[in-house]
Amino acid sequence: MIEVKGVCKAFGERQVLKNISFFVEKGQILGFLGPNGAGKTTTMRILIGFFPPDAGQVKIAGYDITKEFIPVKKKIGYLPEHNPLYPEMTVEGYLRFAARIKGVSAKEETKRVNTVIAECGLEGVRKRLIKPLSKGYKQRVGLAQALVNDPEILILDEPTIGLDPKQIYEIRQLIKSLASQKTVILSTHILPEVSMVCTKVVIINQGQVVAEDTPENLTAQRGQVEILLKAPTAKVKTALSRLPWIKEVNTKQEDGFCRAFVKFDPSREIRPLLAQEVVKQGWELYELTSKRASLEEVFVQLITKEAS
Amino acid sequence: MRNIWILLKKEWYSYFASPIIYTVLSIFLFLSGYFFYSNVAYFSLMSLQASQWPGAEFNLATWVIEPLMSDMSIILLILLPLLTMRLFAEEKRQGNLELLCSYPVRNIELVLGKFLGCVSIYALMLFFTLLYPFLLWWVGRTDLGPFFSGYLGLLLLGSAFIAFGIFISSLTENQIVAAALTFGLLLFFWIINWTAYITEPPLSKVFENISLISHFRHFTQGVIDTADIIFYLTLIIFGLFLALRSLETQRLRG
Numbered sequence: 434m435i436e437v438k439g440v441c442k443a444f445g446e447r448q449v450l451k452n453i454s455f456f457v458e459k460g461q462i463l464g465f466l467g468p469n470g471a472g473k474t475t476t477m478r479i480l481i482g483f484f485p486p487d488a489g490q491v492k493i494a495g496y497d498i499t500k501e502f503i504p505v506k507k508k509i510g511y512l513p514e515h516n517p518l519y520p521e522m523t524v525e526g527y528l529r530f531a532a533r534i535k536g537v538s539a540k541e542e543t544k545r546v547n548t549v550i551a552e553c554g555l556e557g558v559r560k561r562l563i564k565p566l567s568k569g570y571k572q573r574v575g576l577a578q579a580l581v582n583d584p585e586i587l588i589l590d591e592p593t594i595g596l597d598p599k600q601i602y603e604i605r606q607l608i609k610s611l612a613s614q615k616t617v618i619l620s621t622h623i624l625p626e627v628s629m630v631c632t633k634v635v636i637i638n639q640g641q642v643v644a645e646d647t648p649e650n651l652t653a654q655r656g657q658v659e660i661l662l663k664a665p666t667a668k669v670k671t672a673l674s675r676l677p678w679i680k681e682v683n684t685k686q687e688d689g690f691c692r693a694f695v696k697f698d699p700s701r702e703i704r705p706l707l708a709q710e711v712v713k714q715g716w717e718l719y720e721l722t723s724k725r726a727s728l729e730e731v732f733v734q735l736i737t738k739e740a741s
Numbered sequence: 742m743r744n745i746w747i748l749l750k751k752e753w754y755s756y757f758a759s760p761i762i763y764t765v766l767s768i769f770l771f772l773s774g775y776f777f778y779s780n781v782a783y784f785s786l787m788s789l790q791a792s793q794w795p796g797a798e799f800n801l802a803t804w805v806i807e808p809l810m811s812d813m814s815i816i817l818l819i820l821l822p823l824l825t826m827r828l829f830a831e832e833k834r835q836g837n838l839e840l841l842c843s844y845p846v847r848n849i850e851l852v853l854g855k856f857l858g859c860v861s862i863y864a865l866m867l868f869f870t871l872l873y874p875f876l877l878w879w880v881g882r883t884d885l886g887p888f889f890s891g892y893l894g895l896l897l898l899g900s901a902f903i904a905f906g907i908f909i910s911s912l913t914e915n916q917i918v919a920a921a922l923t924f925g926l927l928l929f930f931w932i933i934n935w936t937a938y939i940t941e942p943p944l945s946k947v948f949e950n951i952s953l954i955s956h957f958r959h960f961t962q963g964v965i966d967t968a969d970i971i972f973y974l975t976l977i978i979f980g981l982f983l984a985l986r987s988l989e990t991q992r993l994r995g
Contacts (some may be wrong), residue, residue: 481843484992506845513843517836519751521758533747534844578840736878 434459434616435480435586440489446616449475451640452489457633459585462612464631464648465620468736470539472640473620477590480618481511493614494585507536510584514620516575520564522554524574527563528581535582538648549577568595573669573674576604580611586642587617593612605630624728628652636735643735655734658704661720662711666691667673672714676706744846746813746822748854749861752828756862761827765820769866776812777873780805801883802963803978810961814954816929822923824862824915825906828855829988834914842992852984859903867895887963894960897973898953904980911987927953966976979984 435457441451446586450472457463467473479486480493482502490496496505503666515624519527528546537545550559553573558566563574571593579587592608593601608617608630621627628648636644644651662669666684669691673682678698685692697703704723749848756762784804785912832838841851874888905926934952936947949955953976956969 478839483839483842503845503847506843509843511843513836513839515836517840519755519837521755526754530751531844534751534841534846536743536845576960730783 434461434494435463435618436490436492437476437480438490438492440476440479440486440491442479442484442487443470444624445613449640450479450486453637453640453642453643454489455635455645457616457618459616460612460614461629461633462608462617462619464627464634465618465637466622466624466634466646466732467637471637472588473637476637477511477588477618477620480588481509482506507582510579510582510587512575512579512589512592513566516572518563518571518574518578521562523557523560523562526549527574528577531578532581539670542699545581547584549580552580553577554603566609569600572596573600573604576607585615587611587615590620592619593621593623598624601626622636624732628728638736644731648728651731652728654700655726655731656724657726658697658707658721659724660693660695660707660711660718662688662691662693662716662718663689664691664711664716668714669693669716672710673707676703676710677701678703678706694722743855744850745857748846748851749858752855752858753862755789756824758964759827762862764822765868766869767833769816769820769977770869772816773809773813773849773870773873776797776900777809777870778806780809780812781877801877801881802887806887806891807961810895813895813958814898817895817902818927819924821863821899821902822906822927824859825903825910825923826920827910828859828907829881829911829984830916830919833911838878839877842846848985848988848992852981852988855907856900856981856984859907860900863899863903864896866894867899886960890963890965891961895975897960897970898957901973901976901980903952904977904984908980908987911984911991934958 437456438454440450440453441448448687451631453472453476464738465473465476478490480498482505485499489677493505498505505734519530522530525546528549529542532542532545533539537657550556555570555573555577559740561594563571566574570711571591576592577590589710593604596604605626608619611617612632618629619631631648633653634640634644634646634648661731668688670682670684670693673679673693673695678697678701681696685694695707704721708718708721733735784799784801787804788799831840832841871892874885877888878885902923906919907922909923909926910916911933913919913922930951931953934949934955937948937952940948950972956972959966959969
């Protein structure tokens with residue numbers, strides 16, 4: 434659905450994107466992560482055709498965004514980071530304008546506007562001016578604007594910013610419910626949001642993709658196994674470190690017990706090996722748990738690794 | 742075409758929702774009304790005395806219509822930059838330009854939507870002043886020809902102001918900067934014919950002909966010259982072309 438290949442972009446001397454490539458399939462919700470200044474917004478602006486990439490190719494629904502931008506843009510719904518609106522317009526007036534300018538026909542206009550007003554919970558404010566609305570309502574108007582042309586592709590730059598917890602929950606449910614028919618790219622700083630909503634994650638740092646995977650794989654790969662044994666601590670560390678695919682073993686003395694944290698090559702299954710080793714050594718095994726890393730840990734690991 | 746119409750309607754919506762249009766419109770009508778009144782009053786005073794000078798030329802065209810049109814053009818020189826200043830500057834400041842660019846709209850449609858939106862507001866302003874020729878016709882049964890050529894001139898002149906105003910508005914995010922720059926540029930090309938008096942031909946001819954006012958004078962005298970019409974149309978197209986280019990380069994720079 435969305436194919437980004439070798440995209441580079443520089444503003445003057447500053448190289449913002451260095452060879453970015455990723456792929457989003459139809460129906461996926463892509464979480465687009467990265468620290469501030471990593472190039473998230475620049476990538477999104479290239480996707481919506483605000484400016485062309487210096488090099489590389491962006492294909493959306495089979496169209497090259499730089500060449501055939503009118504048909505592509507009809508399929509896109511975009512919510513920019515700062516959610517620009519026309520404060521002097523009413524909610525309904527603005528949504529009608531957005532619907533028409535995005536190519537919704539006069540016949541469909543009223544139907545689409547009513548649908549998004551209902552979906553985004555704007556029924557109570559439809560006749561009011563946008564200017565005095567609260568930030569949460571403004572954010573919903575922005576989202577309604579993105580949805581009003583029933584886009585196949587939804588590009589959202591920090592959609593839940595400034596909302597209260599209940600609204601955040603509602604917006605997330607809305608995005609999830611859209612996922613079956615739409616492809617969504619979601620940029621955010623809120624990592625739990627990504628684990629809750631997204632089916633795929635792309636992490637970028639300093640203009641480069643550092644990870645592209647499902648959230649499950651990302652967190653599982655960087656997890657560790659924790660074991661609780663009755664055994665001499667010093668021996669545990671040397672014995673376990675000798676096993677294949679082990680990256681790092683840390684141990685801790687806990688009144689008579691030894692707790693070991695084992696980091697390993699994520700492509701391998703090491704739990705049976707650990708169990709065998711414990712039996713071979715004649716230690717008593719009390720606990721063996723596999724722990725996933727949180728997305729925060731993965732994120733920080735990837736970002737700091739890149740930096741060093 | 743459809744997109745231009747949608748954008749034009751949005752401009753109207755924005756104009757009437759902001760206090761700028763009401764302020765500009767009432768100042769324009771107040772001042773032009775005052776000039777109309779004083780010109781007519783002066784004319785009636787002079788025509789009484791004229792009975793003592795047989796053979797002097799006294800008609801409404803040279804005594805009322807011509808000065809009124811010149812006065813109106815000067816009011817517009819000051820007021821129209823206030824209508825054009827927000828057009829792109831405000832879109833840029835609020836970040837709406839980015840969103841507009843994600844819509845299936847061409848740059849040229851954006852520029853033309855803004856231009857026609859503003860020109861139609863300006864035509865509305867002129868429409869209210871049609872009261873003056875009507876009054877003269879009603880009272881004086883005067884020949885309205887110079888009025889209509891004058892209005893055509895005002896429309897062309899104002900559209901050229903607006904085209905350059907849009908270009909300058911697309912250069913900045915600040916409305917005051919846009920208004921001041923537009924006013925400065927227009928005033929400069931207004932009075933550039935002064936240089937013609939102190940230079941020799943052929944240079945003086947050039948200065949005379951690029952001045953905004955020297956082409957306008959013919960219209961107020963009741964002369965519709967294709968050279969003047971083409972001069973203003975060229976200016977309009979040039980101004981819109983610059984606006985379009987400015988929009989395109991800004992998108993490239995981000």
